[in-house]
Amino acid sequence: MVASVVGFLVGFLVLSAIFVVVERWSRTPGRVPWWRRPDRGTDFAWWAATPLLTRATTFVALAAVVVVLVVTSGRSVADLRAEIAAGRFPDLGVLGLGPVLRAWPLAVQVLVGLLFVDLLGYGLHRAFHRRPLWPLHAVHHSSPRLDWLSSIRVHPLNQVLTKVAEGSTLLLAGFDPRVFAIVTPFLTFYALLLHADVPWTFGPLRRVIASPMFHRWHHAADREAWDKNFAGLFAFWDVLFRTYHLPVGTFPRALGAPTEPVPGRFLAQLLYPFRRAKAGERLARDAAA
Numbered sequence: 001m002v003a004s005v006v007g008f009l010v011g012f013l014v015l016s017a018i019f020v021v022v023e024r025w026s027r028t029p030g031r032v033p034w035w036r037r038p039d040r041g042t043d044f045a046w047w048a049a050t051p052l053l054t055r056a057t058t059f060v061a062l063a064a065v066v067v068v069l070v071v072t073s074g075r076s077v078a079d080l081r082a083e084i085a086a087g088r089f090p091d092l093g094v095l096g097l098g099p100v101l102r103a104w105p106l107a108v109q110v111l112v113g114l115l116f117v118d119l120l121g122y123g124l125h126r127a128f129h130r131r132p133l134w135p136l137h138a139v140h141h142s143s144p145r146l147d148w149l150s151s152i153r154v155h156p157l158n159q160v161l162t163k164v165a166e167g168s169t170l171l172l173a174g175f176d177p178r179v180f181a182i183v184t185p186f187l188t189f190y191a192l193l194l195h196a197d198v199p200w201t202f203g204p205l206r207r208v209i210a211s212p213m214f215h216r217w218h219h220a221a222d223r224e225a226w227d228k229n230f231a232g233l234f235a236f237w238d239v240l241f242r243t244y245h246l247p248v249g250t251f252p253r254a255l256g257a258p259t260e261p262v263p264g265r266f267l268a269q270l271l272y273p274f275r276r277a278k279a280g281e282r283l284a285r286d287a288a289a
Contacts, residue, residue, distance in 0.1 A: 093173055
């Protein structure tokens with residue numbers, strides 16, 4: 001655990017150095033450096049809690065999924081360890097696609113895995129913008145400023161449900177487990193880049209690859225931008241499903257979740273979805289009375 005925390009701290013410092021330089025030269029209108037934001041303390045709290053709470057919970061949940069898949073395949077956890085120790089990565093798939101996928105080079109599997117996970121992520125993201133999952137995801141949309149620091153503001157249940165769904169799907173399909181080990185950190189870093197306070201649109205590739213401005217519009221409080229730009233990597237999913245919104249040369253007037261009263265403090269945000277659910281139950285009971 002100590003090594004994990006130290007590694008996370010080192011990673012945070014490295015990311016800080018990278019994004020200070022990247023965002024320093026941004027010409028985003030109204031840009032406020034993250035170290036001057038009045039709500040930066042909330043984001044620091046989320047950064048501190050993530051390795052201790054979110055990552056640990058996600059690891060346990062994914063480990064449980066792997067154990068279930070191993071047991072249902074007629075093997076034991078000891079068998080799995082022996083295979084991994086021997087340099088073999090067992091096929092945990094149940095769809096019969098493993099032999100086909102494993103015949104591809106790892107690089108091809110990673111590319112297909114990225115397409116696969118990003119499409120799944122698109123669908124999950126849309127689901128989190130609907131009841132009953134929206135209160136969980138609203139925590140992520142609570143920041144009135146968008147930069148790499150605020151990207152970590154993700155409720156643990158939001159993260160666990162997403163990562164377990166992505167990891168389980170890759171394993172069930174029969175991908176080499178190394179695909180998940182490569183795809184997950186890549187998409188995690190790309191999520192930081194998407195939240196960076198820079199006006200990049202990627203020009204002619206803007207309808208192919210998700211850009212920081214593409215994602216900024218996803219966080220916009222502007223009514224015309226609600227429920228738009230769900231993709232985490234490939235913007236063409238939004239083009240295909242008609243949720244793409246990236247007007248050229250304009251910026252959102254405001255950011256945040258205007259219809260959801262998410263509190264500003266870390267602990268209150270952590271408890272908010274549960275309190276929101278209880279409040280909804282009370283309203284339903286009062287209406288039925």
